[in-house]
Amino acid sequence: MENKSYPAHDANKVRWNASANNWALAADSRGIWKECHKDPSLVFSEQLLPHFKELKDKKVCVLGSGDNEAVFAFAGMGAKVTSVDISQKQLDVAAERAKILNLEIDFIQQDVAKLNKLEDESFDLVYTGGHVAVWVSDLNAYYSESSRILKKGGHFIVDEYHPFRRVWEGSKEQLIVGYNYFNRGPFKFNYNDDVLYHKEGSLESFEFHWTLSDIINTMIQSNCSIQEVHEYGDGYEDWEMAPMKGLPEFLLVISRKNA
Numbered sequence: 001m002e003n004k005s006y007p008a009h010d011a012n013k014v015r016w017n018a019s020a021n022n023w024a025l026a027a028d029s030r031g032i033w034k035e036c037h038k039d040p041s042l043v044f045s046e047q048l049l050p051h052f053k054e055l056k057d058k059k060v061c062v063l064g065s066g067d068n069e070a071v072f073a074f075a076g077m078g079a080k081v082t083s084v085d086i087s088q089k090q091l092d093v094a095a096e097r098a099k100i101l102n103l104e105i106d107f108i109q110q111d112v113a114k115l116n117k118l119e120d121e122s123f124d125l126v127y128t129g130g131h132v133a134v135w136v137s138d139l140n141a142y143y144s145e146s147s148r149i150l151k152k153g154g155h156f157i158v159d160e161y162h163p164f165r166r167v168w169e170g171s172k173e174q175l176i177v178g179y180n181y182f183n184r185g186p187f188k189f190n191y192n193d194d195v196l197y198h199k200e201g202s203l204e205s206f207e208f209h210w211t212l213s214d215i216i217n218t219m220i221q222s223n224c225s226i227q228e229v230h231e232y233g234d235g236y237e238d239w240e241m242a243p244m245k246g247l248p249e250f251l252l253v254i255s256r257k258n259a
């Protein structure tokens with residue numbers, strides 16, 4: 001596992017490092033990062049929150065932590081949080097913010113497909129999502145690593161952008177299927193350093209369109225038992241380039257690692 005190379009991830013890392021400033025500005029415009037350690041409902045949906053009732057002193061790992069809003073929310077609930085991201089620049093921004101919020105967090109730069117800095121069976125909860133799987137070429141390695149670092153009986157929770165959202169062409173007026181749902185990619189783009197409102201640029205980006213059954217089956221194959229599946233949200237935001245109102249926004253899968 002450790003020696004396997006993922007050239008698409010290396011390219012994505014360069015882009016996420018280059019985009020860290022813009023991503024931090026986008027988080028500033030929402031303002032959630034400053035408040036979510038006091039109010040986790042700013043980050044977690046009503047479907048998720050009931051699963052986070054007893055996190056005091058529990059070990060939680062957030063994979064692909066990005067803006068770290070989930071990390072700060074878990075820390076505010078009293079959990080001992082490890083924040084993992086492939087982009088050191090993203091982690092640097094988050095570490096600065098954690099200092100401002102007076103939160104103690106372990107920040108670790110790692111590829112979610114190769115978590116060799118993290119020990120077997122060391123976490124009570126592994127949480128990942130909000131647009132992470134789309135950057136990962138090896139879903140099997142990603143989820144089996146997630147399961148490996150989880151204690152037996154611990155929760156593995158995936159809360160991802162819904163796969164149905166990834167098939168549309170960029171057209172604000174009507175929904176036009178631009179990508180076959182069953183084509184997982186890789187889709188290669190050359191973008192600038194704005195991840196939300198991207199334009200053509202010199203940064204290579206590789207995306208993967210995992211289907212709903214890919215996510216669920218890979219979790220099952222990673223020695224986890226599915227407890228709940230939710231599809232929720234039905235609006236759409238300005239950065240989304242297709243009028244998807246009425247389609248599910250998120251896919252939430254709650255699972256437990258088998259004893």
Ligand SMILES: C[S@@+](CC[C@H](N)C(=O)[O-])C[C@H]1O[C@@H](n2cnc3c(N)ncnc32)[C@H](O)[C@@H]1O
Pocket residue numbers: 009012013016063064065066067068084085086087090110111112113129130131132135136
């Ligand atoms: C869209 S963010 C998702 C997290 C958070 N919900 C957010 O919106 O900021 C995507 C994050 O995943 C990270 N990422 C992408 N590929 C990764 C990989 N292979 N391993 C670890 N992190 C990765 C990126 O660096 C980025 O910080």
